Amino acid sequence: MNTQVSPALTANPWVHIDEQDWNSHVWQLKNSIKDYKSLAALMELTSDERQGVLETGGKLAMAITPYFFNLIDKENIHCPIRKQVIPRIQETQYSAEELTDPCGEDGDMPVPGLVHRYPDRVLFLVTDRCASYCRYCTRSRVVSGVGQQKLELQWEQAFKYLEEHTEVRDVLLSGGDPLLLSDAKLLKILHRLQDIEHIEFIRIGSRIPIFLPQRITAEFAQELKKIQPLFISIHANHPKELTSEVKQGLDRLVEAGVVLGNQSVLLKGVNDDATIQKELIHSLLKFRVRPYYLYQCDLIEGSKHFRVDMLKGMDIMQELRGHTTGYAVPNYVVDGPGGGGKILINPSYFLGETDTHYQLKNYENKVYEYPKI
Ligand SMILES: *Cc1c(COP(=O)(O)O)cnc(C)c1O
Ligand code: SF4
Secondary structure, three states, rough: OOOOOOOOOOOOOOOOOHHHHOOHHHHHHHHHHHHHHHHHOOOOOOOHHHHHHHHHHOOOOOOOOOHHHHOOOOOOOOOOHEEEEEEOEEEOOOOOOOOOOOOOOOOHHHEEOOEEEEOEEEEEEEOOOOOOOOOOOOOOHHHHHOOOOOOOOOOHHHHHHHHHHOOEEEEEEEEEHHHHHOOOHHHHHHHHOOOOOOOOOEEOOHHHHHHHHHHHHHHHHHHHHOOOOEEEEOOOOOOOHHHHHHHHHHHHHHHHHEEEEEEEOOOOOOOOOOOHHHHHHHHHOOOOOOOEEEOOOOOOOOOOOHOOOOOHHHHHHHHHHHEOOOHHHOOOOOOOOOOOOOEOOOOOOOEOOOOOEEEEEEOOOOOOEEEOO
C-alpha cells in the first residue's frame, strides 16, 4: 500500500465553517466530496483507493457528505466508515458469480420503478440519487446516474397500478434515497399513497438519517406526523455511525410517531464481528431503533472484497441470539440470487426428532426435548 503524503494535502477546510451552514442539509449536499481532487486534498489515500476513485466513476459515482466524511479516521486505512464510501480498485474486479441485477428486480417490474414480487406488498423506487453512495450498493446498476441502466420514474403510472391492485396493502419507498426528495415532493407521494384505501402500511428505506441527519428538520418531522402508520428503515452498519447528530434526527422522527427499524449489510472489514454487531444493535436500541434485517451482501459486480462467508454470518448470529436482548437481534437474510426474494438464514435451533419428541438446542448448545402432540 502506498501511503505517501499527497503534496496537495490541506487541513480540514470545514473547521471555520459557520455552524448554521454545517447544520444545513443543503450546504452539506452542495459541499459533498465528489471527485478525486477534492478527496485527495483532504486525506491520504492508499493506492487501492486512489485507483478506485479514478476508475469507478463510470460505474457508481462517489459522493460523501462533509458530515459523514468527518467520521472517517484518516490515519487508519482499515476505518469501517472509510471502506463504505471510498471506492477501492477491487470494485472494478468482477467475479464469475456476480450479477448486474443480483436480486432480479428488473424482471418483477410491472411498471418502471415498481417491483411487485410478493403477494401483498411492493417496492417503489422513487429516485436514483442518494446523499452518499455505498460502495456495495445492491442497486448500483441504477443509482447515482452514471451506471449501466437509467432508472425510469413513472410515478403516475405507478399510482395507477397501485390503485388498481387492491391486493397491495404495503408500499415500501426506496431508490436511491426517498428522503433526498424535497419535503413537498415526498409528502405528495406519501399523501397520494395514504389516500388509496387498500394501502394500510407505508414505509421508507433511507440512509439519509445516517449520511445527512441534518435533513431531518423539525418542520419535516412535523409534516410526517400526518402520515400514519409510517415506518422508516434506516441503514447503519457500524456503531461509529450513531452520532449525536443522528440521535437528534431520529428523536424527531420518533416524536413524530414514525416507527424505526434498521437494515444493515454484513461487510468484510466493516462489521463482520460479533462484538461490533453487538455494539451496533445495542446503540440502535438506545436510539429507539429496532434492528430489522442483517443482509448477506448481494452478488453485485465488484463486491467480492466486501462479501463474508454465510457460515461466518451464522456464527455471528449465534453469538447474538440469547446472548443479548431479543429486541436487538435482527433477522439474517439473503436475497436469492436472480430473483428468489428474501431467504431467512438464521441459525437453526431445531435439531431433529425422535419417535416421541422434537430435539432442540438452546443458545448455550444444550439439548432439550419437547413432546409431540
Ligand atoms: C425487501 C423487499 C420487500 C419488503 O420485504 P419485507 O420482508 O416485508 O420487509 C418488498 N418487495 C421487494 C421486492 C423487496 O426486495
Ligand atoms: S443509500 Fe441505499 S440506495 Fe443509496 S447507495 Fe447506499 S445502499 Fe444504495
